[in-house]
Amino acid sequence: MTTIAERAAAAAGRTLKTDELLDVMAAERAPEQYTLAPDPMADYEPGDDDPPMVPVHLAWLRVRREIRAIAKAEQYNGGGTRFNFRGVDTVVNTFGPVTLKHGINIFPVDIDAEHRDTTTSKGNKMRECTVTVSWMVMGPMGDALPMLLKSRGEALDSADKGTAKAQSVALRVLLLTGGLTPTHDKDPDASYIERGNEAPARSAESYRDEILNPKTSSGRLQQISYELGNLRMLGRKVQNETGEWETLDSLGRRIYRERTGGGS
Structure with missing residues (x-):
């Protein structure tokens, strides 16, 4: 008794062995037919004007x-x-x-x-x-x-x-x-506005005391520098914590570096 596969092969004028041989030949050709195209960047070498090849x-x-x-x-x-x-x-x-x-x-x-x-x-x-x-x-x-x-x-x-x-x-x-591209504009919160004439002008000594106060934050120190610049008081000299005369600008910068670890 013949199998369905043998009868189908005979009807086509082939033997089962012939079909098996064709399958083997097809399997041998398959790797050549389905090989992926080579990577076009595999042997690429950047020229002098080309960007670095990075992800x-x-x-x-x-x-x-x-x-x-x-x-x-x-x-x-x-x-x-x-x-x-x-x-x-x-x-x-x-x-x-x-x-x-x-x-x-x-x-x-x-x-x-x-x-x-x-x-x-x-x-x-x-x-x-x-x-x-x-x-x-x-x-x-x-x-x-x-x-x-x-x-x-x-x-x-x-x-x-x-x-x-x-x-x-x-x-x-x-x-x-x-690009997370900043503007480097001044922070609006850094501005200091005195309303009307009722706001008294601050003395250089009051600014010195606030700068030297350990509770004054680094952000407030930056704001003080901005205020002193507007008031043209950066060059005013005051006695610092050691009794030496120092400008408010120099004092503020020094204290800010000390508190933020910015070095000397």
Whole structure:
């Protein structure tokens, strides 16, 4: 009695041994057919102008380390409103050369846009666009950050540039947020305001006593320095804890270094 496999082979004009031989030959060819393509970076040697071949997270860290900060150096003054800001061109012009140096590429891979018609306070018709952009951050070795980064941007335009403007704003948000880019502006809490004429002027000695008080925090010492600068009292000399004459500026800096471990 023959098996189903033998009968199927006979119907096809072959014997079972022939099928078995074909299976063996197919198995021998399989490794050649399914071998993965060679890694194009395997024998790559960076040229003089190429970025270091490091993973994307290290390349991005080097970009952040080099940029450090971008100040709010531009000012908007219109409609009774005035404020400082970091514009799109400023941010892109700062990040562009540094990301190029370290081999970072940033690609928009998905854009979700919403539009609506609106008007200005003067009755002019405008088109408002809000976009949510998903970005891929790719490093010099071709690897990307493990997740897509998203940012939003809004813009108004009277013609057809609202979407492009909104995407530019979203890019600025991505770079500043993903780069944790500070402004190095003064902390608003560091300002000291005296209201009206009823606030008496402090003496140099009262500032000296507060500086030398062990309970005065390092943050308050920085604030005192700011106040003395505004009052033009940094150069005023007082007797320090050893009875020697020392300027308030020198005294404050010395005490601050002692309390924060900043050395001499």
